Every structure is written in C-alpha cells, then in structure tokens.
Amino acid sequence: MTRKTTPLITRLSQAGIPLSEHDSKVSPEVPWFVRLLQAFSGWLAAFFLLGFVALAAMPVMDSAAASMGLGLIMIATAFALLSAARHDVLEHLALAVSLVGQLLVAWAWVMTWDASASLWWPLLVLQVVLALVMPSYMHRTFSACAASLALYMALAMIALEQSTSWLVLLALTLLWLNEFRWPGRIRNVQAWGYGLLVGLLILQGVAHSGQPLWIQFEDHRVGTWGWLVPWLNTVLSALTLALLLHRVFKTQPRHWSAFAGAVALLLVSLYVPMVVQGVVVLLLGFAIGHRLLFGLGVLSLLVGTGSYYYWLDTTLLIKALTLLVIGVLLLVLRKSLRVWHGASTPREPRS
C-alpha cells in the first residue's frame, strides 16, 4: 500500500527522515467527541448494570467482603475483555463492567471505613493502577480523572485540598510536555493528560467554590497541614512554570521578558490561583501546538474566573482591588513590550 504524499511527509523526507511503509493497519485517531459519546453510553450502561447487580444479587451489597470480591472479579473481567478484543461493542461492555466493579469496590470500602481518610488513599491507588494497566484510551482517561478527584479527597483530610489543583496541573504539564518521549505510548500519555485536565476543570469549578465536593471534611480530618498550602502552591506553580519555560527555550531564544513573565505569573498566582492555572493550560496548549488543549485552557480560564468570584478566602473588595492592580499592570506590560520589541511585535489587523 502506498502512502499518500502530504506536505508533512514531503518535509520529513526532505529533512532526511526515512518513512517506512511499516504498518498501515493502525486505525486513525478517533475524534475526542466520539470518545465522549463512548464514555456517555458506557456510564449510562454501567448505571443500569449496577442496578441489575444490586437487584439480582442483593446479599452481595450487604457484605463488604462479597462486594469487594465481586468488584475485583468484574474489574479483572473488564481487563480481560479489553486485552482480548478491540471491537467497539466489547470496549463499551468492558468499560461498563469495570465501572460497576469499581463502584462495588468503593462500596465495600465505604462500608468498612465510612468517608474517613482511610477511604480516599486506597481509592486513589486503585484509580492510578487502573489508569496504568487498563488497555483502553477511555478507561485510562476516566481513571486519571477519578484519580485527581480521589487525590483531592485524600488531601482534604489533612487540610491540603487547595494544593490539589496545582499538583494535578504539574502532573499534566509533565505529561503533555513529554507526549512524544515514548513513541509507543503516545495515546496512553494523551489519555492520562486529558483525564487530568478534566479533573483540573472539575476541581477549579467545584472544589474552590465553597462547596468542596459536598463532603463535610471537618468531621473526618486527621491532620491540619493547612499552613503549608501557600508554600506548597508556590513551589508547585514555580515548578510548573519552570518546566514550561524549559520547553519554550528548547525552540526559542532565551529572552529576559520570558523570565519576567513567569515571575509575574508566579506573583499573580499567589492572589488569583485559579485564573493563573487557566493561563498555564492555555500557554501549555500553545507551546506544544495543541489546539484542543489551547481551547480547554480558555475554558479553564473562564471556569477559574467564575471560581474566583466565589472563593471564600478573601472578600470581594480585596478581589476587586487585586483585579484592578493586575489589569493595570498587564496593560502597562503590554505597552512596554510593544515599545521594547518594536518591529517584531505583529501589527494589529485593522477592522
């Protein structure tokens, strides 16, 4: 089979990269909205399947050990189904079976530990393991997202929940910046990256708005490490920005304004954390030439702004003054950059 010549193939050939006719059986990338549809039907089916299990095997739900046993069997079955076949019907079935299995395992742990700290760490481990081993793009995405939420719950038990979104952002930045590092695992890295990004959006939208995932953490807290939050967030945001800068400098000449911009973002993140997270995702998407990630960065920016309005750590008056100062500084910075960069700044299109 002869491969169709495209501008990219021509450019690669001209650069001396030999393109082999290695394997033409690999299916083309599935669009994200088809995956979303698969997830939707998988979850809907899982809901009914759970209803079936609950009604057909009522005694199982009453016993923690039986729930755990059946749950693990269902997860193992899903793994076998996903490993054995690649057909859409089987992938759907496996996803639904796995989701029911996870719910049963979680149910067994809830019966054992209630909503205490002991519940969330095992759930986090379960989701991380599933994200790593399940041979399905959708499953990896879902598990990565669920892992970020479980991490939030686990950290909330020691009053560190406000650092979760920075941890998730650091992890997803690391993943997307290394998207092509392991050529055989590009889809896995993408699945984890998307899952963590969806988790970040949920955390931005819900967790910081005064309704932390509808759980009364105060009743279950086992430690108060809240004093660590500002320091930890600063370190995590600095690390994320450093990674991003490092990547940018691989293809661009170093310029002092990039360092100044990173420091400015770091300072702003101390006062408006959720909004800066949106800016970082947006810049990350731009840096790796990923349009969907860039668009999700804009969404993250909007969600972060909405979240900031409801953020309880400071009053609306202080928020208004903060935004005023930031707004003026950003406009002054833009004017200065246009003056300094002069000819290299693109001329604005006229209307």
Added chain:
Amino acid sequence: MASKRRELVSLIEQGAIPPEQVARAVDIAELPPSSRAWIGLIDRLLLWLGGLALAFAVLFFIAYNWAEMGRWPRFALVQVALVLAAGVAVWGNTRRLIFRVAITAACLLVGVLLALLGQVYQTGADPWQLFFAWAVLTLPWVWVARFDVLWVLWLGLLNVALWLFFDTWGGALDGGFIQDDAVFWWLFALNTIALAVWEWGLQCRGWRSRRWGIRLLALGSGVPVTFLMMTWIVNSASFAATLVVYPLWLVALFGAYRHLRPDLLLVAGGCVSVISVVTLLLARFLIGKDEWQADSMLMLALVVLAMGAIAAVWLKRLHREVTQ
C-alpha cells in the same frame, strides 16, 4: 484533511518514523510555534486579560456592595468605566483587537450598571428583566462589533432572561420532573432560529466566523428539544407537537451536518440525543412505575451498549470518509 499534529501522531503510531527520529520529526513538523507567534499570543493575552480584569474589578466591587460608599460615587465609578471602555472602542476602532476588547468590556459594564441600579434603588424588578434589558441595551454594540464571542454572549443573555422569566412566573422546573415545558420550547425556538441565521450568514452573506459559535448554538437547540421529548415520554402518552418537531429536528441536523456541511461533532450530539431518548422510552416500558426488575435493568444496559457501539462505529466510518 487531518491536522499536522494528528498526521504526525498517526505516522509515529504506524511505526513509519523510526523511534530515534521522533524528536527530530516533531521539530521538523513545527508543532511548537515560532517566536513571532509567541509574541503575538502574549500581546493578545495581555490585552484581553488586562481589559477584562479591569471590567471584572468593577463588577466585583459593585457586588461587594460597600455600605460606606455613597450611591453617587458608585454610579460615577461604573459610568466613568463604561465611558472609558466605550471611548477606547471608538478611539481604537481602527485596531481590531483593541476595539474588540474594549467593546466586550463595555458590554459587561452595561450589565454592572443595571445591577447597580437594582441594588441602589431596590427597584423590585425581576432578575429576568435585568438580563433582558442588558441584552436590549447592548444589541447596537454587538451589532456593530461583528464579533462572534459577543454574539454568543448576547444570545447567552437572552437564554438566561428566558429561563429566569419562566422561573419567576412558573414553569421552569416545577419540582419533580418538568411539568410545564414552555421554557424549553422558547429556548429551542430562540437557539434554532439563531443557528439558522448564523448558518445562512456563513453560507450566503460571507460572514466570517469560527465553528464553535455554531456548535454552541446547536447545543442550545438540541438540549431543549431533547428535554421536550423526554418530558413527553415521562409525563404524557397523548399526541403532542414534540412528536413531530423532534424527528424533524433530527432529520434537519443529520441532513445538514452529515451531507451539506459535514460537522461530525454535531452528528455525535444528535446520536447522544437519540440514545438518551430511546433509553428513557425503553425504561418507561420495561420498568414499571414502582417496579425495578433485574432483567429489565440488564436489558437496558445491553441496549445502551449496543446503541453506543453502533453510533461509535458509524461516526468512525464517517470520520474516515471526511478525513480522506
């Protein structure tokens, strides 16, 4: 045609590029942007974030409702900000970016001014009136701006006004499942008309706009009509206009975005709507009002799985056809 990134990923996955050459291939494909593109982005980002931060600062300040500040200084603050934003839009109307940021900020500030009016004078106006007045007052600016973001925001205001109107006068969500579906009819009509006009403008009048606006409007049209159909399934068994409108909407959606102007995202949205409606219809027949049976649940799970798989296979096939 596939994007450069998608094509590169596909080549790497096929093993067409030797693993040791992948890093070089990524550089040659020029996925990372050029210096000029970076400067352009930073420039746009600083202007948008700076302009909107100032507008939101005024909004947050008014929302704080500072008792020690009299009504006149508050009005003066918002009005000065509004005049400034409008002034910058007029002054900078030859620079598209400055014009767009300023006019967007001005439109936001009109809403802040209306909210302040209600806050200070306790007008007793219903919330829907605020959003409706906001939409009416900003229409001339939205019209002259010819900016898709502003049009979507403006339509969003009308959607919120409609929802709040029915919420105030009854019928939006009357507890339990939806009893009065009037709000969904109005939302469906508004967004469908806007979608049709937008498509007509793109096709016949040469409007320049990206697809996301169309997609949001299609979502605004599809969600209410799907809810209407689901409401009919839950509440009624007699003939209703929904039974005619919903199939017609599906035919129009699949016809337009499968054949005339292929957009698989919208076709996928239609599939989700069909899966939801068919599942609810089956659930209504298989599961009695108060009887949850294990075999019915299993059958529903299998039907949902089958529908999802069929839709996914079909969409993948269409995707291959479109990209080749």
